[in-house]
Amino acid sequence: MLLARFQRAAFDYFLNHGNRANGLIADTSRPSAPASIAVVGFALACYPVGVERGWMTRVEAAARTLATLRFFWSSEQSEAADATGYQGFYYHFLDMHSGRRAWQSELSLIDSTLLLAGVLTAAVYFSEDTRAEEEIRELADALYRRVDWQWAQGGAPTVRQAWKAGSGFFHYGWEGYSEAIILYVLGLASPTYPLSPASYGAWTATYQWENVYDQQFLYAGPLFIHQFSHVWLDFDGIQDEFMREKGSDYFQNSRRATYVQREFALRNPHDFTGYDSECWGLSANEGPGVGTVSAHPGERRFFGYTARGVPFGPDDGTIAPCAALASLPFAPQIVLSFLRTLCERYPQLTQASRLPGGFNPTVAGNGPQGWVSEGYFGLDQAVIVLMIENYRSQLIWQLMRRCRYIVTGLQRAGFSGGWLG
Amino acid sequence: MTDDDARAQADATALRENTHPPAWRNPIPSGTYDFVVLGAGPAGLLAARGAATLGRRVALIERDLLGGNRLHVGCVPSKALIRTSRLYARMSDPQELGVPRPRGIHIDVPAAMQRIRRLQIRLSRADSAYRLRDHGVDVYFGAARFAGPARITVDGVALRFKKALIATGARPLAPAISGLVEAGYWTNENVFDLAVAPQRLLVIGGGPLGCELAQAFCRLGSQVIIAQDEPMFLPGEERDAAQILSDSLARDGLEIHLNTQVVAVRKQGELKVVDLISEDRKSSVCVDEILTGIGRAPNVENMDLEAARVEYDTRTGIRVNDYLQTTNARIYAAGDVCLTRKFAHMADATARMVLRNALMRGRRRLSTLTVPWCTYTDPEIAHVGLYVREAREQSIAVETFTVLMHDVDRAVTDGDEEGFLKIHVKQGTDEIIGATVVAPHAGEMINELCLAITAGIGLGELGRVIHAYPTQAVAIKMAADAYYRARLRAAAR
Numbered sequence: 001m002l003l004a005r006f007q008r009a010a011f012d013y014f015l016n017h018g019n020r021a022n023g024l025i026a027d028t029s030r031p032s033a034p035a036s037i038a039v040v041g042f043a044l045a046c047y048p049v050g051v052e053r054g055w056m057t058r059v060e061a062a063a064r065t066l067a068t069l070r071f072f073w074s075s076e077q078s079e080a081a082d083a084t085g086y087q088g089f090y091y092h093f094l095d096m097h098s099g100r101r102a103w104q105s106e107l108s109l110i111d112s113t114l115l116l117a118g119v120l121t122a123a124v125y126f127s128e129d130t131r132a133e134e135e136i137r138e139l140a141d142a143l144y145r146r147v148d149w150q151w152a153q154g155g156a157p158t159v160r161q162a163w164k165a166g167s168g169f170f171h172y173g174w175e176g177y178s179e180a181i182i183l184y185v186l187g188l189a190s191p192t193y194p195l196s197p198a199s200y201g202a203w204t205a206t207y208q209w210e211n212v213y214d215q216q217f218l219y220a221g222p223l224f225i226h227q228f229s230h231v232w233l234d235f236d237g238i239q240d241e242f243m244r245e246k247g248s249d250y251f252q253n254s255r256r257a258t259y260v261q262r263e264f265a266l267r268n269p270h271d272f273t274g275y276d277s278e279c280w281g282l283s284a285n286e287g288p289g290v291g292t293v294s295a296h297p298g299e300r301r302f303f304g305y306t307a308r309g310v311p312f313g314p315d316d317g318t319i320a321p322c323a324a325l326a327s328l329p330f331a332p333q334i335v336l337s338f339l340r341t342l343c344e345r346y347p348q349l350t351q352a353s354r355l356p357g358g359f360n361p362t363v364a365g366n367g368p369q370g371w372v373s374e375g376y377f378g379l380d381q382a383v384i385v386l387m388i389e390n391y392r393s394q395l396i397w398q399l400m401r402r403c404r405y406i407v408t409g410l411q412r413a414g415f416s417g418g419w420l421g
Numbered sequence: 422m423t424d425d426d427a428r429a430q431a432d433a434t435a436l437r438e439n440t441h442p443p444a445w446r447n448p449i450p451s452g453t454y455d456f457v458v459l460g461a462g463p464a465g466l467l468a469a470r471g472a473a474t475l476g477r478r479v480a481l482i483e484r485d486l487l488g489g490n491r492l493h494v495g496c497v498p499s500k501a502l503i504r505t506s507r508l509y510a511r512m513s514d515p516q517e518l519g520v521p522r523p524r525g526i527h528i529d530v531p532a533a534m535q536r537i538r539r540l541q542i543r544l545s546r547a548d549s550a551y552r553l554r555d556h557g558v559d560v561y562f563g564a565a566r567f568a569g570p571a572r573i574t575v576d577g578v579a580l581r582f583k584k585a586l587i588a589t590g591a592r593p594l595a596p597a598i599s600g601l602v603e604a605g606y607w608t609n610e611n612v613f614d615l616a617v618a619p620q621r622l623l624v625i626g627g628g629p630l631g632c633e634l635a636q637a638f639c640r641l642g643s644q645v646i647i648a649q650d651e652p653m654f655l656p657g658e659e660r661d662a663a664q665i666l667s668d669s670l671a672r673d674g675l676e677i678h679l680n681t682q683v684v685a686v687r688k689q690g691e692l693k694v695v696d697l698i699s700e701d702r703k704s705s706v707c708v709d710e711i712l713t714g715i716g717r718a719p720n721v722e723n724m725d726l727e728a729a730r731v732e733y734d735t736r737t738g739i740r741v742n743d744y745l746q747t748t749n750a751r752i753y754a755a756g757d758v759c760l761t762r763k764f765a766h767m768a769d770a771t772a773r774m775v776l777r778n779a780l781m782r783g784r785r786r787l788s789t790l791t792v793p794w795c796t797y798t799d800p801e802i803a804h805v806g807l808y809v810r811e812a813r814e815q816s817i818a819v820e821t822f823t824v825l826m827h828d829v830d831r832a833v834t835d836g837d838e839e840g841f842l843k844i845h846v847k848q849g850t851d852e853i854i855g856a857t858v859v860a861p862h863a864g865e866m867i868n869e870l871c872l873a874i875t876a877g878i879g880l881g882e883l884g885r886v887i888h889a890y891p892t893q894a895v896a897i898k899m900a901a902d903a904y905y906r907a908r909l910r911a912a913a914r
Contacts, residue, residue, distance in 0.1 A: 104701070164700055164701045167700050167701040170652075170700060172651070172680070175660060176660055205813045205814065206809075206810055206813075207813075208819075208821055209819065209820055209821060210821040210822075210823045210843070211823060211907055212825075214903060216820070219821075219823075246848075267827070267828070270827075301672060311825050311841075312661045312665060312825075312841065313664075313668065314668060
């Protein structure tokens with residue numbers, strides 16, 4: 001009941017902060033926020049949840065999905081500074097109304113991937129023989145096939161992080177474990193411009209298997225890294241070469257990472273208010289803002305939006321409740337305990353059953369929750385909807401198991417076992 | 422002349438008396454030397470002394486000052502300055518240790534510089550020209566040029582040798598930036614001559630030297646901007662280490678520009694205007710001084726190496742084999758002039774190898790050395806052995822045992838909680854293949870791990886070593902304990 005309440009409240013974000021004409025979804029609930037293509041991708045996966053939970057009709061979901069896909073298919077793909085995308089990828093932030101590049105943002109490979117994952121989820125879910133659903137499938141396939149993943153390698157062994165008109169690729173790629181598994185899986189499976197077969201191995205060669213607080217796991221500091229690919233991919237029981245070598249899998253890994261997060265909060269090395277075994281979770285989120293305040297003892301530094309991580313930091317006492325809740329499928333016992341504690345300890349924070357991007361009880365605010373992030377972030381709400389659903393019914397995982405590109409990509413990345421056979 | 426100037430001049434005279442006495446007369450060579458050493462830095466001094474100890478006729482040729490970069494423009498002055506800057510930093514933020522902040526902290530840069538000069542004079546005594554002479558080393562000051570495969574001249578005077586060592590070191594690389602030379606810039610070769618810290622300083626380069634000096638000058642009161650063209654500082658180090666360093670520099674108040682290239686410099690009155698570009702964003706900063714620390718180039722020029730048939734590259738240095746022999750089998754090289762890792766301790770280690778191989782029929786191999794290194798920022802970042810990335814490239818499966826300094830009692834009591842220890846072992850064994858330490862005294866802690874790797878002591882064995890409590894090195898014991906627990910759990914499964 002508790003979960004259903006939070007899941008439903010999170011789902012409403014996508015009904016209230018989108019442009020029905022082009023399907024774009026706002027990055028945050030704040031006025032004038034641009035669209036985030038990743039949030040759009042997550043939204044496309046949320047609509048099937050809405051249908052299955054009875055929160056929207058299938059026709060309505062298909063209409064929203066179709067508007068989104070039609071927009072992306074017809075938007076400008078070029079080197080123009082205000083185009084929507086290039087080489088099949090898209091700029092990170094788009095104007096909610098015109099759909100053109102906003103904030104001089106980067107052509108983001110990972111955010112484009114998350115959009116495409118949503119597009120492919122829709123293609124699997126909308127399988128009926130209606131004109132709308134047929135068109136969804138056709139457009140989804142066309143959007144996926146249009147992406148030039150080879151270009152995204154920029155001649156390097158691994159995929160580049162981003163590109164900008166005028167200055168080209170950022171001159172660095174992905175290093176260390178990150179949310180990029182889904183990127184490699186989709187890139188490797190492409191029937192048109194696939195990533196080089198060696199690219200995945202070149203990336204995983206930068207992994208670090210660490211023993212931290214007696215948990216052995218593939219290390220990454222922020223929680224979202226242990227969740228974003230996992231929203232779509234059911235890693236339970238399937239292994240790539242790295243995980244075969246370690247005798248683990250990415251599902252188990254996220255479970256251990258969640259326990260490391262809890263242990264860090266329990267140890268609370270920086271003595272932040274509110275951290276304990278029942279209240280934990282550091283991830284990429286908004287914080288109180290850049291600055292230093294006097295505290296006892298010494299001074300404390302706080303940050304704005306940044307990727308907070310465990311155990312190496314940065315840590316400024318800001319808890320990411322949405323990220324903690326999104327670990328539900330991996331560590332349900334401690335996540336449910338976290339959610340109940342949150343409701344008891346911070347009723348103001350949870351009374352609307354929608355969680356903010358961050359709160360910081362160390363910084364004085366209007367109640368024991370201290371500083372609270374203004375409004376809501378689309379990414380946060382999406383992972384709540386989707387991970388609660390994966391916990392309850394495994395809907396997204398089951399859908400993506402039926403996506404041939406996902407299966408092919410996983411196999412090309414060297415995954416085997418479990419449901420992959 | 423001010424008192425500071427007078428003191429500086431007196432110090433310079435005293436240092437010169439040890440490192441290149443004005444009254445020095447070069448010996449008159451007779452016969453063939455067993456061993457001729459070019460360059461009197463750490464490698465050359467050690468090799469020359471060692472050869473003399475072995476009873477060989479040895480000549481040491483130095484173009485300028487005995488002591489090399491380490492004494493004059495490298496480790497000695499920079500670490501002395503860092504020590505002073507660390508104290509200022511502690512004084513500025515002592516509340517964590519229960520100490521009220523002192524009032525009116527006056528940063529005295531001339532006093533810090535004078536301390537550096539005093540230390541240089543003191544440390545130069547051990548290898549002064551007269552002491553070397555008394556030890557049996559023929560010390561020649563002058564420009565050395567090879568005149569054949571076994572002949573060298575010093576300012577026109579010919580010396581014959583049976584074996585020779587080239588240890589001429591390296592010098593700062595000059596970045597190719599439009600207008601930089603015209604505007605003027607500092608390197609580590611002249612930054613320790615300054616009388617006051619600049620009000621605004623741009624540091625170009627986020628490698629060890631750039632980071633160390635940027636942090637030091639910031640703590641000495643300069644407003645420091647650091648521009649690094651990579652996405653993180655110390656490329657090649659553990660990314661968590663680089664991140665902690667980045668946080669530390671930001672906390673000190675440095676203005677950090679990562680992924681940023683310096684494209685042009687121009688003078689505007691007394692100021693220097695520097696154009697930066699980051700991705701597609703252009704910006705300019707206005708500073709009083711610019712310090713570059715982008716790496717070092719080997720000193721291979723003006724020695725007529727061709728005459729000795731010694732092959733070299735102006736970028737990578739003198740070509741040597743695994744025994745440190747050059748392409749002329751009787752000539753060896755050691756230290757910065759031939760090594761990728763340009764550290765004083767590597768100069769020392771390779772000079773020892775050359776003594777063995779050249780004079781004692783040894784077969785010591787460069788590739789077998791276990792090499793630690795440390796960046797002396799606060800916290801320090803030290804490493805030894807392989808990085809995980811390198812191990813995986815060699816198809817070695819790795820497990821890493823990580824201990825956070827905030828879990829180490831002595832680090833907590835010292836208020837030194839920032840940092841970590843990571844020990845990499847070959848998976849399924851306790852064989853240590855590498856380690857990284859980020860801690861205020863990481864450079865001290867890394868030596869135990871270097872010993873373990875060199876002597877083949879496993880992490881399990883380190884767990885049996887009693888570590889004095891409370892010390893920060895107990896972190897190593899804690900990693901070993903974590904290793905044991907992991908093995909016990911695996912066995913229980």
